[in-house]
Amino acid sequence: MLLFAKTSSLNPWKKTSTGNELKEYVEDKxxxxxxxxxxxxxxxxxxxxxxxxxxxxxxxxxxAEKYKDRNSDFYAEAxxxxxxxxxxx
Numbered sequence: 001m002l003l004f005a006k007t008s009s010l011n012p013w014k015k016t017s018t019g020n021e022l023k024e025y026v027e028d029k030x031x032x033x034x035x036x037x038x039x040x041x042x043x044x045x046x047x048x049x050x051x052x053x054x055x056x057x058x059x060x061x062x063x064a065e066k067y068k069d070r071n072s073d074f075y076a077e078a079x080x081x082x083x084x085x086x087x088x089x
Contacts, residue, residue: 018048
């Protein structure tokens with residue numbers, strides 16, 4: 001019964017609206033243009049998130065998630081990984 005209650009709370013419209021909200025958040029925060037690669041629900045934390053790809057560099061992908069009262073993203077980490085790969089080649 002608990003499993004049904006947990007999975008029935010997944011809302012595809014919530015994933016889409018949260019993805020659009022997170023897109024606006026990262027574009028404003030970093031002054032970049034991104035495309036949504038995938039919207040998802042994080043069952044571990046009960047949060048909605050989105051995977052993005054940076055329009056000016058398709059090699060950079062990162063996630064952002066919406067928590068109850070704040071947003072979190074991993075853009076800086078994605079930049080570091082991309083730079084490390086570039087330097088190592």
